[in-house]
Structures are given as C-alpha cells and as structure tokens.
Amino acid sequence: MGAFGNEMSDFGETAMERGYAGCHGCGNTQALGDGECHRCGAPLHFRKALSIQKTLAFLATAIILYIPANVLPIMHTIQLGRSSPSTIIGGVVKLFEHHSYGIAIVIFVASVFVPMAKMLILAYLCMVAKWPKLSGPGQASLLYRVTEIVGRWSMIDVFVVAVLVAMIQLGGIMAVEPGPAALAFAGVVFATMLSAMSFDSRLIWDSQSPGKDKA
Amino acid sequence: MSILEESSQDASGGESELMACHQCDLLVEVAELEEGSKALCPRCSHKLQASPRGGVSRPLGLSIAALGLFGLSNAFPFMSFKGAGQEQMITLCHNVMELYRHDSELLALTVFGLVVVLPCLYLVATILMLIPMRKGRRHPAFPGLAKIVFGVGPWAMVDVFLLGVLVSLTKIASMAKVELGLSFIAFVLFAAAFSMVVSSMDKEWLWREWERLETK
Incomplete structure (x- = not known):
C-alpha cells in the first residue's frame, strides 16, 4: 500500500x-490507557496475559484425560443379560466390521483424528510462538483457525452415547x-477448547511485525 | 491517535473505523460494511467484521423462530424405537433423564447444558439484546447481554448434537425399526435456525451498530 510511504512495509x-x-x-481498538475498554469495560491488553502457560496447562489436562477416555469403555451394551464394554476405538472397529463405513469414518474423524490433531497443533503453535523460525505465520x-472451528465437533461421540442410552432400554433383552x-x-473436548481459546494467535505474528525491523 | 479521533468525530454515514485484527494485530481501516458483506484482514485473512443480510432483523427473527421450534421439539415424542416386541418412545428431555437414572449425573448435566440450557440462554439473551436495537434505542443492558451471548456461543452445541443423533440413528437402524417423531423434524429446523443465528451475530459489527445508535 503505497499510501504509507517508504518507511513501512506492505x-x-x-x-x-x-x-x-x-x-x-x-473489538474496539483504542490506546491502551488505564487497561480498560472505554466501550464495553473489558480489561484491555496488548497480548493475553500468560497465554502460552494457560494453553499448555489446558493442553496437559486434555492429554491426561485422553488416556482414560481411550482405555476405559465409553458404553456397555447389555444383551440377554451379558454385558459387553466398548471403547472409542473398539466402536470404530466394530462399525468397520459391520460395513458401516460412513459412520465409522465420521466417528473416527470426530473422536480420534480431530482430538489428536488438535492437541498436536496446539503444542506446535506454542512452539511456533516461542521459536518463530519453525513455520510461516500464515x-x-x-x-x-481450523482448530478453533473444528474442535467442538468432537463432542459427537458423547452425544451418541447419550442418545443410545436413552433409546435402547429394553430391560434384560437389550440395554445400553x-x-x-x-x-x-x-x-478432553472442554480442555482442548479452553486451550485453543487461551492461545493468543497474535504471538505467531509478532516476530513478523511489519514495523519492527524498520524501527 | 489522530486517526481514531477523526473516525469517531465523523458521525455521518460512510465513516471508516480503525481496527486491530484479532488474529494478527494488524491495524486495518474498515469502511462501513454493506449488508451481506464482510471485511477480511489483508495480512492473515481473518474475518474482521461481517454485516448480515437484513441487518439486525435477521438474527432477531431467526432467534424467535428458533425458540418456538425448540418449544415444539420438546412437546412431542422425539423418536420411537421398536425391537424385540417392545416399543420405546423418547422425548428430548427423556434423553437427559435416562442418563441421570444411570448414575451419570455429570454426563447428564453436560449434555443438558450443551444442548438445552446454553442454547436457550443464547437465544433469550440475543432477543433481549436485539429488540431495543431494532427500535433504534441504545439500551444500557446491551454490554451485559453481549457478554453472555458471545461467551456462551461456542459452547452451545445444537448442531453437533444433531449429528450425534443421526449417527446413533444409523447405529440403531441396523438393530430395530426406528420411527422419527414430529419433534425430530422440529429439532432439525431448530438446529438450522440456531446455526443461522450464530452465523449472523458478528460481535464487532453489532457493537459498532450499537455505538452508532447514540448519535441518532
């Protein structure tokens, strides 16, 4: 943008x-002043305080919870008096065996791929904020952005269990x-959402600040 | 400093506002948006502001419709399930009560909160916030209500729940006959209306509209 003259970058x-x-x-942009937004009264700051620490703390919570979430059964199916537990991965495998590929993929993406990807991405973003050379800011x-939008969809499996429990109650014959x-x-879903919300994405761009190397 | 003051003094139409991108902190001058358009950050292409088609009336009308549809989806059976000579019929709230009965109080509360309490809170706060705005009044309750609406937004998981219901339906369909009730249709429409409300509620745009009301 030429209007800014030579002393600034693009x-x-x-x-x-x-x-x-x-x-x-x-969203109001103003001089920092006394640290309070004059339009809505929210606390004002250049960057979220302790952003990386909070992100990592919620991330650690998510990783710890991820272990029981995968090792323990997510539901028990009781058929003719016999109870058989199923884990998240076990459920996906069973769906594949029953040739329900569509749902198997939905559950796999929502319950296995997205949470894993989200935790890895959040850890990676914290590293990028610390060592900017790792990745381009774009x-x-x-x-x-993808992590923030996709995260809540992982809740599907929890809702599936809730609906199955309510639906399938046929006494001793079949129950969930x-x-x-x-x-x-x-x-896990809550912790990853909070982790993503605590992350200040402006940290990714700070090393690139357009005026920094010129000033 | 001068640019900020200029933009706030210029109260006539067509003013532009200096805004920091939430994602990369770049200072961008955002002109007044036409209905149905949005402004993106030139550096990181994050959405800076978006003005929905139809202005404030759109989320307001959709919220009222969504609340009505939610009421309907609680009034009739959600779906029924026939298997092994027995029939089971459930309503939406039944869902949560059944979890409660199985000693999963926390899980029941989670589902109830994400699918019933927070979406309703979101809609009621939205309606209360937009009615005075539509009449052109700058109501002092706006900041508090805006805080509720935009704080609750990401935690209202109506759309996710609907996908969960569809997945469990296909799971059950292989075991027994499932019939969808009237409430199910109402709930699908509710989820659609709710998503449309959320997508037309842009925080920056609403605050800017609200602030402008004072000068009228």
Whole structure:
C-alpha cells in the first residue's frame, strides 16, 4: 500500500506498535490507557496475559484425560443379560466390521483424528510462538483457525452415547449403559477448547511485525 | 491517535473505523460494511467484521423462530424405537433423564447444558439484546447481554448434537425399526435456525451498530 510511504512495509503497522490494543470483548481498538475498554469495560491488553502457560496447562489436562477416555469403555451394551464394554476405538472397529463405513469414518474423524490433531497443533503453535523460525505465520494462523472451528465437533461421540442410552432400554433383552470414558472424553473436548481459546494467535505474528525491523 | 479521533468525530454515514485484527494485530481501516458483506484482514485473512443480510432483523427473527421450534421439539415424542416386541418412545428431555437414572449425573448435566440450557440462554439473551436495537434505542443492558451471548456461543452445541443423533440413528437402524417423531423434524429446523443465528451475530459489527445508535 503505497499510501504509507517508504518507511513501512506492505501492511502498515500493528496496533501494539502504535500503542493501541484491540478489545476482546467488543473489538474496539483504542490506546491502551488505564487497561480498560472505554466501550464495553473489558480489561484491555496488548497480548493475553500468560497465554502460552494457560494453553499448555489446558493442553496437559486434555492429554491426561485422553488416556482414560481411550482405555476405559465409553458404553456397555447389555444383551440377554451379558454385558459387553466398548471403547472409542473398539466402536470404530466394530462399525468397520459391520460395513458401516460412513459412520465409522465420521466417528473416527470426530473422536480420534480431530482430538489428536488438535492437541498436536496446539503444542506446535506454542512452539511456533516461542521459536518463530519453525513455520510461516500464515500457515500457523490457518492451523489455529481450523482448530478453533473444528474442535467442538468432537463432542459427537458423547452425544451418541447419550442418545443410545436413552433409546435402547429394553430391560434384560437389550440395554445400553454409559461408561466412564464418555465423561473423560467430554473433558478432553472442554480442555482442548479452553486451550485453543487461551492461545493468543497474535504471538505467531509478532516476530513478523511489519514495523519492527524498520524501527 | 489522530486517526481514531477523526473516525469517531465523523458521525455521518460512510465513516471508516480503525481496527486491530484479532488474529494478527494488524491495524486495518474498515469502511462501513454493506449488508451481506464482510471485511477480511489483508495480512492473515481473518474475518474482521461481517454485516448480515437484513441487518439486525435477521438474527432477531431467526432467534424467535428458533425458540418456538425448540418449544415444539420438546412437546412431542422425539423418536420411537421398536425391537424385540417392545416399543420405546423418547422425548428430548427423556434423553437427559435416562442418563441421570444411570448414575451419570455429570454426563447428564453436560449434555443438558450443551444442548438445552446454553442454547436457550443464547437465544433469550440475543432477543433481549436485539429488540431495543431494532427500535433504534441504545439500551444500557446491551454490554451485559453481549457478554453472555458471545461467551456462551461456542459452547452451545445444537448442531453437533444433531449429528450425534443421526449417527446413533444409523447405529440403531441396523438393530430395530426406528420411527422419527414430529419433534425430530422440529429439532432439525431448530438446529438450522440456531446455526443461522450464530452465523449472523458478528460481535464487532453489532457493537459498532450499537455505538452508532447514540448519535441518532
């Protein structure tokens, strides 16, 4: 953008370089001042405080909960008095054996692939924020956006268990009961969502600040 | 500083606003958006602001419709399930109560919160927030309600629940006959309306519209 003249690069400057902060509550951009947004009253800061630490803390919670979520049964199917537990992966395998490939893929993506990918991406993003040379900011930013949008869909499996438990209650003939992994898995989804929300994506771009190397 | 002051003094139409991109902190000048258009950050292409077609009336109308549909989807049987000579009929709330009965109180609360409480809270707060706006009034309750709406938003999982219901339906369909009730249709429509509300509620755009009301 030529209007800015020679002293700045293509994109102008960031809010922080100008002493401004964008409010998270309402989007209003203003001088940092006394640290309170004059439009909505939310606390104002250049970057989220302790962003990386909080992201990593929620991430660690998610990883710990991910173990019982996969090892313990997510539900018990009781058929003619016999109870058979099934885990998340076991459920996917069973669906494949029954040739329900479509649902098997939906469950696999939502319950196995997305949570794993999300945890890896969040760890990677924290590394990028610390060591910017690892990745281009455009690519890292895209990863973050996808992670934020896709994350909540992992809850599918928990809802499936809830619906099956409510639906299939035919006494001794056939019944479904929830297993402990359902709650643990809900915890994984919550923790990864909170982790993604705590991450400040502006940290990815800070090393690239358009005015930084010029000033 | 000067640019900020200029934009706030210029109260006539067509003003532009200086905005920091939430994702990369770039300062971008955002012109007043036409209905149905959105502004993207030139550096990281994150959405800066979006104005829905139909303005404030769109999310308001859709929220009222969604609340009505939610009421309907609780009034009739959700679906029924026939197998081994027995029939089981459930309603939406039955879902949660059954979990509760199986000593999964926390799981029941989670599902109830994500599918019933938070979506309803979201819709009620949205309606309360938008009615004065549509009348052109700058209501002092707006900041509080906006905080509720945009805080609750990501945790209201109506759409995810619907996909979960569809998956479990196909699972059950191989074992027994499933019949979908009237409520199921109402719930599908509710989920559609709800998603449309969420996609037309842009935080930055709403705050900007609300702030403009004072000058009128």
